[in-house]
């Protein structure tokens with residue numbers, strides 16, 4: 017049996033960030049990765065004309081400090097996203113189409129109502145500690161109701177409910193009818209409690225060399241410390257040590273093991289020697305499933321029609337689009353579209369989604385030179401997209417969320433407030449620091 021100081025399960029941004037810090041500290045670390053490539057939910061393809069296309073995680077916000085710091089250390093560059101582009105947003109609603117920023121389809125009165133609710137949401141969000149939402153005096157109640165129920169109870173008009181639902185739909189997270197208010201407050205509290213989800217806070221920067229390059233560069237630095245095509249089947253903790261078995265039966269022994277797996281695939285790993293409570297909390301977490309598309313064009317044709325490429329759509333399987341880079345359009349299919357999407361014969365998916373793009377942005381959307389479809393929802397090693405919190409989930413997962421039970425450590429975007437590349441890097445580096453401190457800080461993963 018091979019012996020190591022630390023085994024890291026998973027070579028996504030979290031596992032790579034953890035392993036990189038451990039290796040830099042002189043630890044004998046080995047990363048076991050199921051796929052034949054690093055990066056997990058960040059992945060990129062190159063088009064025939066040499067453009068990089070992001071098929072997974074893509075954009076970050078200014079408050080994503082752990083990710084931004086790592087990008088600097090890796091010698092990569094952050095630049096602006098679609099948020100900085102001119103042109104207007106397209107709204108394709110059941111009631112008709114509009115072009116314009118800032119909810120142009122709302123009446124003045126509806127807008128006032130929206131702004132009042134947003135102020136109330138900010139006030140509530142500021143009262144939630146993102147690292148410890150459980151300590152909020154009203155945590156149980158805030159977690160038991162959905163964002164939509166809260167908005168209605170505060171006198172939110174149908175237009176306000178629609179605006180919030182369109183935002184969730186475009187982000188490809190669960191409907192606001194099935195999202196915990198406490199989870200959403202926690203998420204926006206982490207972003208500075210400045211209102212509802214905003215592109216300015218969450219989506220104003222991207223790595224110009226390609227988001228997936230962040231993972232590729234770390235993998236390059238780690239070299240032979242990563243074993244690819246090595247899915248972990250079991251972890252046994254006994255006498256303060258970890259034994260990790262691959263599906264092939266090969267075994268490793270280590271002083272510590274770090275799980276950097278998404279919560280879905282982690283449920284498929286047989287774990288013993290970790291407390292029932294810790295495992296129950298981990299296994300209670302879930303993800304929102306999604307499918308991503310990327311369509312490549314000769315130029316950003318949408319700009320000629322005064323659009324910025326951003327859209328919100330109520331009537332198509334695609335919930336929303338945005339401009340990824342010049343001539344490249346991204347889009348997401350939210351959980352509510354996935355039943356119909358997976359029922360569509362595979363050969364019809366690209367043509368149907370091209371019809372969707374044309375319905376949203378005009379007939380030029382048909383003229384793509386490359387079209388990428390990435391079924392993250394059904395990907396065996398992801399089983400989702402970003403962390404999802406239905407009403408009751410925050411309290412059920414409880415304060416053990418993101419905590420370590422040495423020598424069993426956890427990291428990964430699911431172990432932060434709501435997912436995202438920031439969550440992966442932040443928890444990955446925190447897990448490495450906790451291992452190096454000898455597991456003294458069990459809460460460091462958050």
Ligand SMILES: Cc1cc2nc3c(=O)[nH]c(=O)nc-3n(C[C@H](O)[C@H](O)[C@H](O)COP(=O)(O)OP(=O)(O)OC[C@H]3O[C@@H](n4cnc5c(N)ncnc54)[C@H](O)[C@@H]3O)c2cc1C
Nearest residue numbers: 026028029030050056057073074075248281428429436437
């Ligand atoms: C379509 C899409 C768009 C997104 N857009 C954004 C965005 O714009 N901005 C943003 O910040 N975030 C975005 N995200 C989220 C972000 O990409 C992820 O939260 C983040 O990359 C997850 O990193 P991770 O290391 O925690 O997990 P992962 O990247 O999922 O890494 C986990 C690794 O574990 C491996 N694995 C699984 N099971 C096993 C096993 N049994 N044994 C060994 N290895 C295993 C997997 O293959 C994978 O490599 C997006 C995600 C998706 C899917």
